[in-house]
Amino acid sequence: MSHDEWVDVVDERDEVVGRATRSQMRQHNLLHRNASVICLTSKGEVYVHQRMHTKDVFPSLYDLFASGVVMAGESYDAAAARELSEELGVTGPTLEPLFKHRYEGPSSRSFTMVYRVVWDGPIVWQAEEIAWGGALPVAEAAQNAQQFHYVPDGLEIFQRYLERYPLSPG
Numbered sequence: 085m086s087h088d089e090w091v092d093v094v095d096e097r098d099e100v101v102g103r104a105t106r107s108q109m110r111q112h113n114l115l116h117r118n119a120s121v122i123c124l125t126s127k128g129e130v131y132v133h134q135r136m137h138t139k140d141v142f143p144s145l146y147d148l149f150a151s152g153v154v155m156a157g158e159s160y161d162a163a164a165a166r167e168l169s170e171e172l173g174v175t176g177p178t179l180e181p182l183f184k185h186r187y188e189g190p191s192s193r194s195f196t197m198v199y200r201v202v203w204d205g206p207i208v209w210q211a212e213e214i215a216w217g218g219a220l221p222v223a224e225a226a227q228n229a230q231q232f233h234y235v236p237d238g239l240e241i242f243q244r245y246l247e248r249y250p251l252s253p254g
Contacts (some may be wrong), residue, residue, distance in 0.1 A: 090156035091116050098184070098195045103156045110140055110191075117154035118187075118196040119163035120241060121179060123172060126204050130225050131172065132232065133209060133217030141191050144215070146232040148225060148242045150174070151196070160197035168201065172217075173208030177201045185244060187237040198241055200249075222246075 093102040093114045109116050123131040130148055137144045150171040154163040161179070169175045179199040187194050209217050225232070226246060229239060 089153075091153050092156050094195060106140070106153065109153075113191065113193055115193045115195070117160065117163075118151060118194045118237075119154055119160050119167055119199070120149035120151035120196050120238065121164050121168045121199045121201055122149055122242070122245060123168070123174065123207075124200065124202050124222070125219055126202055128222055129219035130222045131203075131207060131217060131219050132225055133171075134215045135235070136213055136215050139213065142235040142237075145235045147235050147238045149198075149238050151238065153194075164197065164199045171210050171213055173210070174201065174203050174205065177203055182245070183248065185237075185241050187240060189236055192237055194237065196237065196241060198245065 089106045090103050091106055091109050092100045093104050093109065093116060095101045095115070098117070104112075104114055108114070132146055132148055134146050135142060135144060150168045152163065152167040152171070154160060164179050168179070179201050182198045182200055185196045185198055187196060207217060226242070234242070
């Protein structure tokens with residue numbers, strides 16, 4: 085992942101108002117777009133992974149989503165499919181769009197389109213981005229939020245997900 089990749093900068097209505105490099109977006113905490121996919125098994129487990137220590141935001145924290153920045157000119161749908169493939173090696177399943185979430189934090193400000201996929205196939209994570217990963221029962225992932233030190237935007241999204249879809253694999 086290059087820090088010179090271009091991303092769309094958006095306004096409070098999620099409309100594109102400009103472009104910046106990824107490093108500029110991080111440096112100035114510019115409002116941008118993300119796509120996040122919760123990957124569930126048919127048994128009601130969620131795939132959890134630990135981010136590499138080299139990530140440009142939230143290094144070494146745990147995440148409940150295959151997630152990433154939407155590149156300049158890219159759609160939310162395309163970014164979600166790309167992130168799922170890049171991070172977890174999952175290709176082919178239909179992504180179910182769930183909701184859009186607005187996150188405001190000291191290290192990241194974004195609109196995130198959230199998707200769900202049910203996948204029982206192999207997970208092959210990207211070694212440059214993920215240090216560890218495994219499937220956990222959704223209830224266990226929810227109960228152990230402090231133990232896992234989840235990324236703050238992902239935790240917010242997961243809590244909202246559980247409010248809308250309580251312990252449901254899909």
